[in-house]
Amino acid sequence: MPKKRKTFGSFQAESMNFLLANTPFNNVVAGSAIRSIADIMNTQMAELSSQISRTSSMVYLDTASGYYLDLIGSLFGLSRGRSDTYTTTAGDKNIKFYVTGVNTLKRVIGSNTISAGVILTNTDGSASLTVSSQVDFNDTDTFVFVGATLSSETSVNIGPNTMTTHSLAISNLFVTNTSGIVHSMAIESDDSFRNRISSASVASEGANESRIATAIQQFQDIANIDIRPGVSGSGSYDVYLIPTGNRISQSTIIALSRILSNTSGFGITFNIREFDYIPIKIEIQVKFINSANDSLKESTINVAESRVQSLIGSLRPGDKLAMNRIIAEVINTDNSISNAEVIFLCINKRVQAIRDLRLEEDELFVPDEDEINPIMVRQ
Amino acid sequence: MYADRDINTTENGDLIVDNGDLAISTASESLLRTINFCLLTEYGDYKPERHFGASPERFIGYPNSFNTRSSIRLHIDYFFKNQGILMGSTHSLNVIPVDNHDVAIIIKINEMIIEDSNNAAAKEYIMAYKYDFNNGTLEAVA
Numbered sequence: 426m427p428k429k430r431k432t433f434g435s436f437q438a439e440s441m442n443f444l445l446a447n448t449p450f451n452n453v454v455a456g457s458a459i460r461s462i463a464d465i466m467n468t469q470m471a472e473l474s475s476q477i478s479r480t481s482s483m484v485y486l487d488t489a490s491g492y493y494l495d496l497i498g499s500l501f502g503l504s505r506g507r508s509d510t511y512t513t514t515a516g517d518k519n520i521k522f523y524v525t526g527v528n529t530l531k532r533v534i535g536s537n538t539i540s541a542g543v544i545l546t547n548t549d550g551s552a553s554l555t556v557s558s559q560v561d562f563n564d565t566d567t568f569v570f571v572g573a574t575l576s577s578e579t580s581v582n583i584g585p586n587t588m589t590t591h592s593l594a595i596s597n598l599f600v601t602n603t604s605g606i607v608h609s610m611a612i613e614s615d616d617s618f619r620n621r622i623s624s625a626s627v628a629s630e631g632a633n634e635s636r637i638a639t640a641i642q643q644f645q646d647i648a649n650i651d652i653r654p655g656v657s658g659s660g661s662y663d664v665y666l667i668p669t670g671n672r673i674s675q676s677t678i679i680a681l682s683r684i685l686s687n688t689s690g691f692g693i694t695f696n697i698r699e700f701d702y703i704p705i706k707i708e709i710q711v712k713f714i715n716s717a718n719d720s721l722k723e724s725t726i727n728v729a730e731s732r733v734q735s736l737i738g739s740l741r742p743g744d745k746l747a748m749n750r751i752i753a754e755v756i757n758t759d760n761s762i763s764n765a766e767v768i769f770l771c772i773n774k775r776v777q778a779i780r781d782l783r784l785e786e787d788e789l790f791v792p793d794e795d796e797i798n799p800i801m802v803r804q
Numbered sequence: 805m806y807a808d809r810d811i812n813t814t815e816n817g818d819l820i821v822d823n824g825d826l827a828i829s830t831a832s833e834s835l836l837r838t839i840n841f842c843l844l845t846e847y848g849d850y851k852p853e854r855h856f857g858a859s860p861e862r863f864i865g866y867p868n869s870f871n872t873r874s875s876i877r878l879h880i881d882y883f884f885k886n887q888g889i890l891m892g893s894t895h896s897l898n899v900i901p902v903d904n905h906d907v908a909i910i911i912k913i914n915e916m917i918i919e920d921s922n923n924a925a926a927k928e929y930i931m932a933y934k935y936d937f938n939n940g941t942l943e944a945v946a
Binding site: 433449450451452453454455456457458459461462464465467468 | 807829839841850856888
């Protein structure tokens with residue numbers, strides 16, 4: 426327990442009482458010599474007490490803060506979370522360039538590559554991504570996924586299908602993001618870091634569940650984990666990752682694999698499991714009120730598609746995807762939509778009757794990445 | 805009635821050592837030293853006790869007028885009482901002009917003091933100081 430600070434007044438009261446009780450000095454008013462000596466000593470004692478109190482509070486996990494909390498964290502090999510610049514790889518299947526109709530990418534672009542440095546922005550220009558490396562595609566491809574990084578070190582929180590503008594001056598080439606982009610540059614708070622250290626102190630007893638959970642908590646695209654021991658035989662555990670959006674990024678999985686290798690004890694094997702991603706394609710037909718103009722219709726359709734993608738991304742294993750929820754999301758997009766109806770549903774590449782769907786305990790929906798526009802809202 | 809005793813010091817405030825031990829003052833010495841220290845300290849200057857001090861230093865540059873002298877007298881009297889050093893009718897205080905920019909501050913103490921012998925006796929002490937309006941300094945006059 427931290428040492429409580431003793432004030433100057435408290436030291437003075439004790440000193441004066443001691444002097445009055447044990448010495449012939451009874452003139453202890455301010456201005457007396459004995460009081461002056463006590464004043465000088467107790468000023469220093471109060472300062473010392475303050476230092477001791479502050480220092481002792483910084484050695485306990487529940488009261489330490491700032492730099493001193495960082496020092497405690499370093500004892501467990503932990504450091505305060507400081508975010509790097511957001512990066513998504515082509516393998517994450519998030520940023521997609523595509524063409525529509527009978528066009529192909531090669532015919533529209535005039536070459537078989539999308540070069541690094543192409544800038545993508547969202548509709549209001551508040552976020553921009555830069556294509557991180559050149560991507561090649563075949564002559565007949567109609568879409569391609571690219572890797573990209575945030576152009577500036579800022580925090581962003583944007584929904585799917587919002588990065589729709591690119592810097593290539595080609596009119597029939599479109600771009601979108603299939604998943605939301607959530608990225609915080611905020612430095613981890615004392616409370617959050619204290620919580621991780623607390624878990625790590627339990628984890629330090631050995632390669633236990635708490636230690637694994639602590640190692641995983643730092644990744645922003647992992648919403649939760651499910652650790653299942655013994656699934657792959659004795660001496661093994663499987664870690665199921667639940668993403669914050671549609672998918673866990675590849676860079677996170679690589680980093681996580683490295684961390685778990687260090688965390689797990691000798692003779693223990695582990696598997697990092699993602700849930701089964703079930704591709705979904707859905708078409709929703711909307712009716713607009715008569716006064717809606719074309720510009721409003723186009724922007725409303727974009728927002729509606731984004732909302733449906735967010736809804737699908739928020740479903741957890743075991744959740745139910747109700748058609749009425751999709752319709753409600755679309756109708757609530759804007760007052761200009763008078764009606765909406767799901768007219769096409771394709772799950773796992775198979776066309777289905779329009780009905781409510783329930784995910785199994787190891788399944789997650791993702792927009793069908795082989796489709797140009799898997800979540801389509803149209804008139 | 806005053807019987808409090810203190811560590812004995814010289815008039816300059818230096819500690820006096822007697823046979824290797826701190827000397828103990830008489831009650832009257834204790835009272836006079838305390839008054840002296842308070843009067844030479846400007847209010848707020850003494851770090852451990854901010855509400856201490858009765859020096860008229862803040863009257864620097866004031867004209868040596870009747871009003872200023874009255875103000876100095878009230879100032880010193882107020883802080884002595886406020887800090888519990890001299891109370892009620894045990895003392896009188898006069899501020900007298902000496903020349904154009906100097907005044908004499910005369911403190912006359914009339915107090916029943918109990919010294920070592922435990923016999924209370926009325927004692928009268930007079931303390932005199934010179935205050936210079938030009939530089940705000942206060943000096944004890946022997």
